[in-house]
Amino acid sequence: MARIGAYTLRQQLARRRRYPLVLMLEPLFRCNLECAGCGKIDYPTDILNQRLSVDQCLAAVDECGAPVVSIAGGEPLLHKEIDAIVAGIVARRKFVYLCTNALLMHKKLALFQPSPYFVWSVHLDGDREMHDRSVCQDGVYERAVAAIRAAKEAGFRVNINCTLFNDAVPERVAEFFDHVAALGVDGITVSPGYAYERAPDQAHFLTRTRTKQLFRDVFRRGRGARAWSFSQSGLFLDFLAGNQEYRCTPWGNPTRNVFGWQRPCYLLGEGYAASFRELMDETDWDAYGTGNYEKCADCMVHSGYEATAVQDAVRHPLKALVVSLRGVRTDGAMAPEIPLEHQRPAQYVFSRHVEQKLVEIRVTEARAKESTPT
Numbered sequence: 001m002a003r004i005g006a007y008t009l010r011q012q013l014a015r016r017r018r019y020p021l022v023l024m025l026e027p028l029f030r031c032n033l034e035c036a037g038c039g040k041i042d043y044p045t046d047i048l049n050q051r052l053s054v055d056q057c058l059a060a061v062d063e064c065g066a067p068v069v070s071i072a073g074g075e076p077l078l079h080k081e082i083d084a085i086v087a088g089i090v091a092r093r094k095f096v097y098l099c100t101n102a103l104l105m106h107k108k109l110a111l112f113q114p115s116p117y118f119v120w121s122v123h124l125d126g127d128r129e130m131h132d133r134s135v136c137q138d139g140v141y142e143r144a145v146a147a148i149r150a151a152k153e154a155g156f157r158v159n160i161n162c163t164l165f166n167d168a169v170p171e172r173v174a175e176f177f178d179h180v181a182a183l184g185v186d187g188i189t190v191s192p193g194y195a196y197e198r199a200p201d202q203a204h205f206l207t208r209t210r211t212k213q214l215f216r217d218v219f220r221r222g223r224g225a226r227a228w229s230f231s232q233s234g235l236f237l238d239f240l241a242g243n244q245e246y247r248c249t250p251w252g253n254p255t256r257n258v259f260g261w262q263r264p265c266y267l268l269g270e271g272y273a274a275s276f277r278e279l280m281d282e283t284d285w286d287a288y289g290t291g292n293y294e295k296c297a298d299c300m301v302h303s304g305y306e307a308t309a310v311q312d313a314v315r316h317p318l319k320a321l322v323v324s325l326r327g328v329r330t331d332g333a334m335a336p337e338i339p340l341e342h343q344r345p346a347q348y349v350f351s352r353h354v355e356q357k358l359v360e361i362r363v364t365e366a367r368a369k370e371s372t373p374t
Contacts, residue, residue, distance in 0.1 A: 163192070
């Protein structure tokens with residue numbers, strides 16, 4: 001937290017309006033689960049077979065310069081060189097969160113070394129019943145918990161990455177947080193689910209109003225969230241509970257994947273830049289975010305708002321200190337909501353990007369065949 005705070009302060013003193021906080025690195029989209037709420041795995045086979053190389057991943061880390069790298073997917077442990085990717089990032093003294101569903105975690109544990117810069121971020125969306133329903137497969141929860149115990153015994157830092165949907169019961173969520181805390185995890189990352197336009201299940205995503213009430217109800221059972229250790233800023237948790245009026249800062253969590261640098265954020269793929277600088281300089285940032293774009297209307301996800309909260313904490317340290325000491329407020333009036341009457345209608349451009357990428361793949365394969373000696 002001190003390192004990230006110092007980094008953010010330097011950016012503020014340099015009067016940089018936009019800068020990255022966390023690089024969302026997706027070296028592949030393929031996964032060994034098919035979760036109903038996921039919008040990352042419905043690509044054609046040729047795209048699911050694509051991988052970013054170690055050099056491409058490390059070049060993205062260097063180009064972006066963010067102090068934290070979250071390696072997501074797909075399932076990153078399916079990448080045959082994921083250990084080299086992690087080692088290269090750790091060698092750069094960047095904090096690495098390796099996001100995983102943990103199905104391969106126990107098997108791959110020996111490929112990695114414990115480090116204060118390396119964290120296993122295990123996806124758990126609640127207790128056994130909640131999580132197995134979320135990932136559409138029985139037995140995943142127990143395997144994940146076993147992998148967590150093995151990682152802790154081996155000296156690794158472990159984080160829980162929990163996404164909540166509109167069927168979450170506050171009492172059960174609080175009990176789940178108590179359980180994972182008892183496992184000895186080092187932190188919890190929590191976020192409301194985002195309504196991926198391509199996700200098979202569109203019925204269980206949260207609206208902003210329901211998000212705020214859900215998190216108030218959960219945090220109330222955890223003494224304003226102080227009963228649990230979160231790997232997120234107190235002001236972001238306060239935002240989830242409806243106490244802060246924040247605007248999205250999508251450039252705070254830029255995404256690099258097999259398509260390129262994704263516009264505008266980790267959650268929306270509406271165009272791709274060839275370089276990080278092109279992403280930052282040529283994206284129409286004002287066209288996105290709650291109040292600006294229909295697809296963003298209900299979003300309160302950490303990848304859009306955590307950077308906003310961190311910036312606010314640096315600018316207003318006393319406000320951040322008060323929330324840290326008193327905990328998240330769980331009653332009283334909520335902050336004003338962002339009006340939606342001027343938002344532009346949603347555009348559906350996903351298929352165009354997929355078609356373009358498929359053409360690129362076919363051209364590359366054809367050239368490789370032409371250059372192969374007969």
